[in-house]
Amino acid sequence: xxxxxxxxxxxxxxxxxxxxxxxxxxxxxxxxxxxxxxxxxxxxxxxxxxxxxxxxxxxxxxxxxxxxxxxxxxxxxxxxxxxxxxxxxxxxxxxxxxxxxxxxxxxxxxxxxxxxxxxxxxxxxxxxxxxxxxxxxxxxxxxxxxxxxxxxxxxxxxxxxxxxxxxxxxxxxxxxxxxxxx
Amino acid sequence: xxxxxxxxxxxxxxxxxxxxxxxxxxxxxxxxxxxxxxxxxxxxxxxxxxxxxxxxxxxxxxxxxxxxxxxxxxxxxxxxxxxxxxxxxxxxxxxxxxxxxxxxxxxxxxxxxxxxxxxxxxxxxxxxxxxxxxxxxxxxxxxxxxxxxxxxxxxxxxxxxxxxxxxxxxxxxxxxxxxxxxxxxxxxxxxxxxxxxxxxxxxxxxxxxxxxxxxxxxxxxxxxxxxxxxxxxxxxxxxxxxxxxxxxxxxxxxxxxxxxxxxxxxxxxxxxxxxxxxxxxxxxxxxxxxxxxxxxxxxxxxxxxxxxxxxxxxxxxxxxxxxxxxxxxxxxxxxxxxxxxxxxxxxxxxxxxxxxxxxxxxxxxxxxxxxxxxxxxxxxxxxxxxxxxxxxxxxxxxxxxxxxxxxxxxxxxxxxxxxxxxxxxxxxxxxxxxxxxxxxxxxxxxxxxxxxxxxxxxxxxxxxxxxxxxxxxxxxxxxxxxxxxxxxxxxxxxxxxx
Numbered sequence: 001x002x003x004x005x006x007x008x009x010x011x012x013x014x015x016x017x018x019x020x021x022x023x024x025x026x027x028x029x030x031x032x033x034x035x036x037x038x039x040x041x042x043x044x045x046x047x048x049x050x051x052x053x054x055x056x057x058x059x060x061x062x063x064x065x066x067x068x069x070x071x072x073x074x075x076x077x078x079x080x081x082x083x084x085x086x087x088x089x090x091x092x093x094x095x096x097x098x099x100x101x102x103x104x105x106x107x108x109x110x111x112x113x114x115x116x117x118x119x120x121x122x123x124x125x126x127x128x129x130x131x132x133x134x135x136x137x138x139x140x141x142x143x144x145x146x147x148x149x150x151x152x153x154x155x156x157x158x159x160x161x162x163x164x165x166x167x168x169x170x171x172x173x174x175x176x177x178x179x180x181x182x
Numbered sequence: 183x184x185x186x187x188x189x190x191x192x193x194x195x196x197x198x199x200x201x202x203x204x205x206x207x208x209x210x211x212x213x214x215x216x217x218x219x220x221x222x223x224x225x226x227x228x229x230x231x232x233x234x235x236x237x238x239x240x241x242x243x244x245x246x247x248x249x250x251x252x253x254x255x256x257x258x259x260x261x262x263x264x265x266x267x268x269x270x271x272x273x274x275x276x277x278x279x280x281x282x283x284x285x286x287x288x289x290x291x292x293x294x295x296x297x298x299x300x301x302x303x304x305x306x307x308x309x310x311x312x313x314x315x316x317x318x319x320x321x322x323x324x325x326x327x328x329x330x331x332x333x334x335x336x337x338x339x340x341x342x343x344x345x346x347x348x349x350x351x352x353x354x355x356x357x358x359x360x361x362x363x364x365x366x367x368x369x370x371x372x373x374x375x376x377x378x379x380x381x382x383x384x385x386x387x388x389x390x391x392x393x394x395x396x397x398x399x400x401x402x403x404x405x406x407x408x409x410x411x412x413x414x415x416x417x418x419x420x421x422x423x424x425x426x427x428x429x430x431x432x433x434x435x436x437x438x439x440x441x442x443x444x445x446x447x448x449x450x451x452x453x454x455x456x457x458x459x460x461x462x463x464x465x466x467x468x469x470x471x472x473x474x475x476x477x478x479x480x481x482x483x484x485x486x487x488x489x490x491x492x493x494x495x496x497x498x499x500x501x502x503x504x505x506x507x508x509x510x511x512x513x514x515x516x517x518x519x520x521x522x523x524x525x526x527x528x529x530x531x532x533x534x535x536x537x538x539x540x541x542x543x544x545x546x547x548x549x550x551x552x553x554x555x556x557x558x559x560x561x562x563x564x565x566x567x568x569x570x571x572x573x574x575x576x577x578x579x580x581x582x583x584x585x586x587x588x589x590x591x592x593x594x595x596x597x598x599x600x601x602x603x604x605x606x607x608x609x610x611x612x613x614x615x616x617x618x619x620x621x622x623x624x625x626x627x628x629x630x631x632x633x634x635x636x637x638x639x640x641x642x643x644x645x646x647x648x649x650x651x652x653x654x655x656x657x658x659x660x661x662x663x664x665x666x667x668x669x670x671x672x673x674x675x676x677x678x679x680x
Contacts, residue, residue: 016660038425038428039400060437074356104378104445117430118433121430122421130424137422139422140396140399140403
């Protein structure tokens with residue numbers, strides 16, 4: 001999702017430890033609309049940024065339950081309801097032989113559903129103004145980027161730049177994507 | 183001895199020659215003055231984050247090398263065998279194949295089980311080793327997962343063309359139809375197979391693709407051409423490395439691993455049910471599910487070693503896929519090889535101890551009957567050859583590793599040959615005994631499936647990053663790998679300027 005008027009302050013660090021220490025300070029300075037862009041996930045960053053645990057496992061649980069229910073209902077409908085057949089006089093409701101398909105159905109919905117939800121959540125469940133995509137931050141290569149959005153209630157362009165520079169960040173700058181100031 | 187600790191091993195170990203395969207002991211470096219053992223680095227050559235990007239992405243960025251074109255040419259040539267073989271079979275019918283009474287399951291089912299087995303190592307490396315926190319998986323997981331997908335693609339062809347009328351393959355799927363509706367039989371192991379294989383293919387694809395997302399963004403950010411940027415941007419779903427996205431990403435990745443682990447065991451279990459739920463002597467055995475799963479991991483790891491040996495040399499990835507990685511895989515080969523050998527022996531013991539005449543005959547016939555040569559190849563390649571890995575020098579010898587991996591793959595193909603053909607060719611009724619042999623068309627389609635596999639793999643290494651860049655960066659030492667801070671802070675605007 002691209003926002004058109006994106007304003008905020010960018011800066012970058014060179015090591016994951018610097019970024020981790022900076023995240024704690026940004027969190028403790030009562031900023032809320034901030035983000036860290038990193039080439040790989042940093043252990044302990046969730047706590048440092050003051051984030052709650054991801055809610056994806058709850059979605060997975062629901063999807064797994066859905067997969068089980070769907071498979072059981074469908075197999076019951078097919079094998080008992082719609083067209084019961086006689087296989088050597090065995091009972092129609094042969095539940096042990098329904099387990100493999102039920103298991104596969106559970107895995108299918110839970111695994112693939114969780115992945116899709118996580119990709120969407122990465123875009124939706126974020127701050128109101130993520131950093132503009134057109135800026136080459138280097139965050140997928142070797143930079144550990146901090147971004148404090150102008151939507152933050154405490155935001156003051158001069159003050160925030162001073163603050164980010166005081167964390168030890170390089171390349172600190174005010175960004176206004178609409179004005180072409182990147 | 184604090185000097186030993188002040189310099190990271192990531193900076194000092196230049197290559198395979200300096201790796202020993204054992205932790206490095208730093209005398210006196212422990213917290214209380216004792217010795218400390220630190221693991222050897224997973225990436226050698228003192229690489230930086232930018233080096234990783236360059237070394238791995240360059241294969242997608244530059245024009246293919248001559249060696250790649252030669253390999254691709256051979257793979258395409260072999261692939262033409264598959265196309266020609268299948269087209270001829272569709273045109274003139276299944277009579278051109280070796281299958282007949284009494285051996286009705288021939289090379290197609292052998293190839294199906296063989297390729298599905300190959301696929302298992304990818305998921306094992308990516309999911310099971312992830313859950314166990316084995317960091318060495320980072321060097322090989324991407325290409326092993328790709329191998330899984332391509333092996334499953336090869337496997338998927340065979341049951342479909344084995345149907346005879348492959349154009350009715352959609353009848354295998356339960357959908358409301360005009361024939362009653364006549365549904366599939368959910369009590370049948372063959373119908374479980376449809377669900378297991380298709381779920382396995384899709385979940386493996388998802389797992390692989392989720393792992394690729396951050397790396398696709400890296401390729402995008404290195405790209406210079408706007409079309410290339412747009413293409414990889416779309417593939418990476420606009421990934422920008424936000425930690426608010428990483429949070430959900432990591433959670434989903436863990437969940438995918440947790441689901442892929444039982445899935446990989448369930449798939450080959452269900453494949454073994456195709457045999458074990460029948461009444462054929464030699465098939466009707468409770469040992470089949472674990473026996474098949476172990477065999478699958480065994481053959482899959484052998485194929486990973488084959489591919490990694492090629493990738494290390496052709497794509498110059500020896501700093502990322504080190505000899506330590508190869509040795510770790512050799513250990514898995516040895517363990518699973520012994521388990522497979524144990525299963526072969528257990529089958530014989532049970533055939534004798536069970537006291538069933540037919541079962542006893544089948545096993546005597548397997549080892550000493552007309553197909554004894556196949557049993558001999560199977561047992562030698564799978565149970566005896568991997569024993570060389572007791573010696574560390576053998577585990578760290580690239581030639582031995584490559585040779586053993588090829589022999590194991592041959593042995594595992596013959597394992598399926600032995601199981602399927604020897605059980606069917608002499609069953610309960612001596613008057614209906616017979617022999618089976620692969621015709622030229624059987625061989626053509628088998629060889630062609632290798633063509634398909636290698637064609638897909640060679641395209642993969644050209645288009646996508648073949649090593650998991652973001653995961654590799656996560657196991658490196660930032661003190662060595664991070665870009666150095668420039669001497670003067672290079673701010674675009676001075677702080678305070680708006």
